[in-house]
Amino acid sequence: METVADVNWDQYDAALFDLDGVVTPTAEVHMRAWSAMFNDYLEGKPGQKPYTDEDYYAYVDGKPRYDGVRTFLHARGIDLPEGTPDDPADADTVMGLGNRKNDYFSKVLADEGVEAYPGSVRLLDALKARGLPMAIVSSSRNAPAVLETAGVADYFDFVMHGGIAAERHLAGKPAPDTFLAAAEEVGATAERSVVFEDAISGVEAGAAGHFGLVVGVDRGAGEKALTDGGADVVVQDLAELVPEDSR
Template structure:
């Protein structure tokens, strides 16, 4: 591994040098977490209603079982919370099939429809931090459980800003574990040529900060987009901000 000798001046951490930033995408760089929440709500509400499953789906379920996880893991965990077990199926299952993959693919169709209808624009503060880190020569990667990450980055005009993207497609092709395991972040750091301990994990999901805490990363930053400051810290974040611009030393 090579360590880039570049200071990322984070308030209260000015004496620490970090060579890379490993960003989650949805809810960290773009407000697509809201799109995912809408898609999960639409899919699970329809599914629970059609099958008489109670209690009804809520946003609490999103944060507890779905947020930040690979799609099929989220389906499996949320259904299990209602005592529902389905066969796994395969990623090629059509949307609507009575399998974990079929239900997950129904959610993906909903996400793509909402993304087309509403579009996506990157958070202003997140773009400011990307600009700042780029000026310092800090390596950057996107680490997202979503298989839609390339489409979201393209829609938000961010594709050219990241030389490395480790997403749900990479998890499947490489056979690595998704969040809350640290494997995705470690792979991103390795592809950047940076050691884990010289990298900063930036996450808004509980499963994401858990992944950061489970590895040997230099710092885990939580971004509070709804999960809650205490919950992010309890699950592994060392500092929490509400906007990434707060990480730019004044």
């Protein structure tokens, strides 16, 4: 496993960042939204335990919204119709529940706002100063709104979010497709790109795409789980990766 001190930024042509939990603490907003939605849905259903943070990390974290719903329901032995993306939020379908979760998320984001992690901004500043192209690769369709709310949209040359992925029929994480497409958009190869991820499914995507460096950001998944998933380096904060000549 590579150490932080070994990272040579001259070896890379692009930096590809997951958003929630890497650049902004919106993973916490997502976690609260998922918990409220699933626990409201599960209430009163015989034999069903409440949804927990462990369920989030095991079944939902890093996945496209509908995939997260589908995976969690499967784990609980619940079979719902798939529905369509146009299903209303009160529909008991996979996509209806996904849309219901998005309503919870949008309300929390509007009420509370969001600020980028200070350490992440330090790294963004350092890489921008080096002229390194940067992209966001997020499963969330809300990524553009979150970037604007946090005031960090101008750092990124391209934003691959869930809506674009759906339009292009790209498989979500842990498949590497969205990262590969983002690297191509900023003119880089996988071998000369760095992936930053806090989700196990995300580091798995980076490893599957044979990216030059996969950085796991431990916001709760655990260093071992991230390393086992494919992270080459695990940090607690992206400030640990700021180049020496930028400190």
